[in-house]
Amino acid sequence: MKIDARTAKSLLPGQRLIVDGCPGLRLVATRTHRTWTYRYKSPIDGRMRQVALGHWPAMSLAAAAGEWERLRGEREAGVDPALVKRTARAQRQSKQPARVDIYTVEHLVSDYLQGHIRQRRKAKGAAEIARLFSRHLGTIALQTASALPRAAAFELLEKLSSTPVQANMLRRELAAAWDYAADAGRLPDSAVNWWRLVMRTRLRSKGTLTKQGHQDRAARVLSEAEIGALINWLPNFSPLIADILTMYLWTGTRGAEIVAMQAAEITQENDGWWWTIPKVKTKNARHKNATAQRVPLAGRALDVVQRRMRTAPPSGWLFPASTKDGRITHSDQKVVGVAVWFHMPGCQLRPQEQRPRLPVVGWTPHILRRTVRTLLASMGCPADVAESVLGHMRPGVEGIYNLHSYDAERRHWLQRLSDKLEQVAKT
Secondary structure: OOOOHHHHHOOOOOOEEEOOOOOOEEEEEOOOOEEEEEEEEOOOOOOEEEEEEEEEOOOOHHHHHHHHHHHHHHHHOOOOHHHHHHHHHHHHHHHOOOOOOOOEHHHHHHHHHHHHHHHHOOHHHHHHHHHHHHHHOHHHHHOEHHHOOHHHHHHHHHHOOOOHHHHHHHHHHHHHHHHHHHHOOOOOOOOOOHHHOOOOOOOOOOOEEEOOEEEOHHHOOOOHHHHHHHHHHHHHOOHHHHHHHHHHHHHOOOHHHHHOOEHHHEEEEOOEEEEEEOHHHOHHHHOOOOOOEEEEOOHHHHHHHHHHHHOOOOOOEOOEEEOOOOOEEEOOHHHHHHHHHHOOOOOOOOOOOOOOOOOOOOOOHHHHHHHHHHHHHHOOOOHHHHHHHHOOOOOHHHHHHOOOOOHHHHHHHHHHHHHHHHHHHHO
């Protein structure tokens, strides 16, 4: 068949043209190329073989015919052109150094998650960091970690600058991941940890955006009047949420510790009732010098615990919840925050559903811990005792040498806190 530019261009993928006068020479079309090939019977084993000569139009018909004639001569001399080509390629590859796998950002963060995060963080926190990486890394995950340009780090954080809390968290974890890889020898000493240099002072939250503008919740604390109004409004929540918020106010403990409370952790001792939080359940679990946290129960906190112990499931969870597969576990801390937001005056979630609105705005459950700490200070509680109530570890040398339990002091001041809360609830 006569082959010209028009007929070559009209070939569809899978079609071929045979060149008249050149047995075995053909033009084969694929989705991306049109390739000259020589198809022949091997003089060595009699099998049909095929060898590529070049692509059209870079190789013209005349050039393809010349190459066909050369290979046909080799075949007639007893040489198999395809085997020769294959042997030459194998020899070239054997002389090349072994390929070293590229250590990408994806590999780096995976090593960090497996070797550090999942070993030292609780399951919930580890899952959050994994989700953060999976959601935000994008195409940067495929880049070589040691050669990541500064501009790429800046671009990623710049995209998240509208959510500075998320951006700061991602920046902090990526910086730690780079340090971990460098310490493990998986990055060369010349690799720069751009995450510690890029946008260091630019990712600052303006606070939560409300109808009144940005509110800086880092500085938010409830006044005595607001505390009283909230305590009296608690029955408008579900019994579960009302009891958990009561525990926040009457004990100052963390939400994750409250929702995971079990009956086996409650004991009656000579000086009253105690809730002993195992070290593994505390935020300080990763610290060597941390111990179980002892929380004296007084006032409404004791009422909540005793009432819930009477109806606790066999598992002993005082704030139980059911999973999708029917198992009983403890409630999720996030449920409390969602419930509080759902009753805020500015919440537009499910507007068709009528519900009472909170008289105290601009707060979260965690702010109740700060409120407790501030209220204790206003009552004259010593700083060491107040920090012990909140479960904070003493810093530096004092944390090593001062091993006093503060049990008696915590009971004294939490009883006074209970009396104060009842007082503000009546005013």
